[in-house]
Amino acid sequence: MTDFAPITAHNGRIGPGRLVLLVGPSGAGKDTLLGIAKATCLGKRDIVFARRVITREPSPAEDNLQSTPEAFRAMIAGGEFALHWQAHGHSYGVLRSIDNELRAGHTVVANVSRTVIALARQTYENVTVVLVTAPEDILANRIAARARRSDGISADRIGRTVGSSADADFTILNVASRDDHARELVEIICDGDSARRRVVQ
Numbered sequence: 001m002t003d004f005a006p007i008t009a010h011n012g013r014i015g016p017g018r019l020v021l022l023v024g025p026s027g028a029g030k031d032t033l034l035g036i037a038k039a040t041c042l043g044k045r046d047i048v049f050a051r052r053v054i055t056r057e058p059s060p061a062e063d064n065l066q067s068t069p070e071a072f073r074a075m076i077a078g079g080e081f082a083l084h085w086q087a088h089g090h091s092y093g094v095l096r097s098i099d100n101e102l103r104a105g106h107t108v109v110a111n112v113s114r115t116v117i118a119l120a121r122q123t124y125e126n127v128t129v130v131l132v133t134a135p136e137d138i139l140a141n142r143i144a145a146r147a148r149r150s151d152g153i154s155a156d157r158i159g160r161t162v163g164s165s166a167d168a169d170f171t172i173l174n175v176a177s178r179d180d181h182a183r184e185l186v187e188i189i190c191d192g193d194s195a196r197r198r199v200v201q
């Protein structure tokens, strides 16, 4: 990561790099597709996959940094997050260092909450939102099969509705092969604006 840019945005939104935000309900497969896409993009120095700080333990499908609630609050107070949110009884944040990557013209890919889309669009010049989703029965089966200790009551996760699918530039209905859908995600990450607003399924 580079470290030459100021910490806060001054005149206007932060860019020119593209911020690709993966959003969608719990169990839809965001981390799964991100993991495959990250491996595919390995070696592309202009594409950065942001690690999240979360107040829960990491899981095999993701590469987050674990924090305590106290340390997380201190990081918010210190302005260390570009975006942060609460969900499922946990706190989540994407580090401010992504701003430098975007200023350097790189593409940054991050898994975030649907609740931060509006703020991200206000803060960043070039935002692409990718909704990863699946029907509720599939979400329920996947969350049950994943059996992640920190998931808590899975019905609460499935019942959580936030935002609208209209906020998304792309929708991946992740019901077929994960490799095929990850390829679609890589296309979106790499091709930028060439294919706007479509449903991939």
Ligand SMILES: Nc1ncnc2c1ncn2[C@@H]1O[C@H](COP(=O)(O)OP(=O)(O)OP(=O)(O)O)[C@@H](O)[C@H]1O
Pocket (backbone or CB within 6 Å): 024, 025, 026, 027, 028, 029, 030, 031, 032, 033, 061, 142, 143, 145, 146, 174, 175, 176, 177, 178, 181
């Ligand atoms: N295309 C797919 N086909 C079958 N299973 C899948 C597919 N994509 C993901 N899964 C499985 O679904 C489960 C949930 O996926 P994952 O943890 O990536 O979801 P998520 O959207 O990141 O969820 P959360 O927001 O709760 O972290 C995992 O066990 C994963 O292996």
Ligand SMILES: O=P(O)(O)OC[C@H]1O[C@H](OP(=O)(O)O)[C@H](O)[C@@H]1O
Pocket (backbone or CB within 6 Å): 023, 024, 025, 026, 027, 030, 086, 087, 088, 090, 092, 111, 112, 113, 114, 115, 160, 162
């Ligand atoms: O429902 P909304 O707010 O869109 O998403 C909230 C959060 O829920 C999931 O958390 P976890 O990784 O399963 O703990 C997502 O990764 C996201 O960060």
